[in-house]
Structures are given as structure tokens and as C-alpha cells.
Amino acid sequence: MAGMLILLGVAGGAQAQKTEAKTPVATVNGEVITRGELDAQLKKVDPTFGRLPEAQRKQQQQIVLNALIDAMLLRQYLEKNTPPVDEKQINNQMAALAAQLRQQGRSLNDFCREMNRNEAQIRADIAAMHRWYAYAEKHVTEQDLQRCYQENKDLFDQVRVRVSEIVLRVPTQAEPSERELARKRLQELREKIVANQITFEEAAKQFSQSPTQEQGGDLDWLPHLKGGLLPLPDDILDLAFKMQPGQISDVLNSEFGLYLIKVTQRDPGHPSEYERVKPEVRDLYVEEMKMAILGQMRKTAEIKVFLQ
Numbered sequence: 470m471a472g473m474l475i476l477l478g479v480a481g482g483a484q485a486q487k488t489e490a491k492t493p494v495a496t497v498n499g500e501v502i503t504r505g506e507l508d509a510q511l512k513k514v515d516p517t518f519g520r521l522p523e524a525q526r527k528q529q530q531q532i533v534l535n536a537l538i539d540a541m542l543l544r545q546y547l548e549k550n551t552p553p554v555d556e557k558q559i560n561n562q563m564a565a566l567a568a569q570l571r572q573q574g575r576s577l578n579d580f581c582r583e584m585n586r587n588e589a590q591i592r593a594d595i596a597a598m599h600r601w602y603a604y605a606e607k608h609v610t611e612q613d614l615q616r617c618y619q620e621n622k623d624l625f626d627q628v629r630v631r632v633s634e635i636v637l638r639v640p641t642q643a644e645p646s647e648r649e650l651a652r653k654r655l656q657e658l659r660e661k662i663v664a665n666q667i668t669f670e671e672a673a674k675q676f677s678q679s680p681t682q683e684q685g686g687d688l689d690w691l692p693h694l695k696g697g698l699l700p701l702p703d704d705i706l707d708l709a710f711k712m713q714p715g716q717i718s719d720v721l722n723s724e725f726g727l728y729l730i731k732v733t734q735r736d737p738g739h740p741s742e743y744e745r746v747k748p749e750v751r752d753l754y755v756e757e758m759k760m761a762i763l764g765q766m767r768k769t770a771e772i773k774v775f776l777q
Contacts, residue, residue, distance in 0.1 A: 490504055496772070506585050542770055547604060559599070577591075609751060609754060617750055618750045634701070658672055659717065662717060674686075
């Protein structure tokens, strides 16, 4: 992206782009995440990012920045709690990456430029990946996996619900009176929906402060996948799987705002067998383990965000 802008602009514009790319958008225990890294990841996650409405762009920026912060926190944790990776492993992985890129008609320099990272940073990413695999291998037991399977039976049975939402955003630093006012507004809206004075979908289009507003709040089909990986907070997602089609929740509180949800459809899936889905169970448990580590790291880390 930066290369294209240089070709299209004058020298002064190119220099400004380079300078902006190095601008910090966050620091994690003193380590910098740059604007260039954030922009590169945004482009990778959503090529249409630049055409999104401003509110959605800001939300997407925050989601991607949080992911970059988590990646840095995990790498810092692994550097403190796991042995160094053999340089031969990193060299082999770098060679494999270069070979894959050549097949695509690209070079390692192209890849670094696209990701706005230098070769040393790519090597550090690969080392962190190897460290994580080794760490997970030592900390996963059969008992852990069986417990994870039972606790997430809906997921492995492929049970799904289709959910719609109405969201009123309330800043975390808002006064209690502001949150209470939003709660009353949402409660009044719920009463009108239940009384058939307005449909849930119409209410979402008129009042919701979520990217799903134009779709009448429709989040489409959701699996019972927790850990902050879906557009609903975990506790609200848990509630959705206890609801029946057509049911509307009470006003729900979360750090992201106040919610009403409606389950519109339910897919019962089909029974799973532990041994057959064990690889997927392991993947989920390892992801949950990672989220637990990140939760602890965030409690003690010094994280500064400069994103406007």
C-alpha cells in the first residue's frame, strides 16, 4: 500500500506517508505498535476498510489494534516463560515462507513491505509461533480436553442460533446516570416491541448503534464459540443459546454498551463423538489457554493507546 502511494504521489507526499507509517498507535510495556502495522493489518482483514462508514472504521480499527496488542503481549510472555527457539527452525521457516512467496510471484521484501514489518520482526513472529506450540504441548492434558469438550458441547454438536441485536453504546467512563438513561430508553423500546408497536428489525434500523443497524440487527448464524471471538460478549452469547426462537431478552449490560437480543432461528445440529472431534477440542482448549494468559497479562501490562 505504501509503495503504491509513493508511485502516485510526489516525493514530499511519500516522505509524509513514511513518517506517518512510523507513528505509534500504541505501546505495550514500552514496545511500539506503529500506524503502518495497524494499516497493513486492517487491509489484510478487510480490503474494503477505507470505504466503511466512520463509526465502523473506528470500531474495526479498535478490534484490529486489540489483536496486535494481544499478539505483542503473548510474545512478551513467551520470551519470559519459554526457552529460545533453535535458529535452524526459524531459518527453515523463513526459507519455506520465501519459497511459498516465490510461487506467488512475490519476494520476502514484498511481504515485509505489505505487512509493514522488517525481516527481524518476521523472524520474531515465527519464533513466537514455535514457542507457543511448544508451550501448549507441555500444558495440555487429556483431562483438560475432556472437560473442554463437555463445557462446549453445543459447539461440537454444531448447534447454532440466529440472533439479532439492538445496541446502545455507552462509554466505559460514562457517569452511572448516563448508563441508567440508556437502560431506560432500551427498556421502553423493548416494551414497544413486545406490544407490537414496532418490530425488532425496525427498531434496530432506527435506534441501534451497531454495524448491524442496516440489516435490522441481524448477526446471522452464530456457533456457541466463546472467548471474545464473536460479535456478542460471552455472557450474552450464552444467554442466546438458552433462548427460543422469537424470544426477546431483557436489557443486557456489557462493557460495550447495552443490548437487546432476539433469537430468530435455532439449528439443533447433530450429536458429536469426542474421539472424532478431539483435534478441534484441542484447538479450542489451546485458544482458551491463550486468552487466559492474555487476560492475566493485561492486568499488569502498561498499555498506552494513541489511536484517535
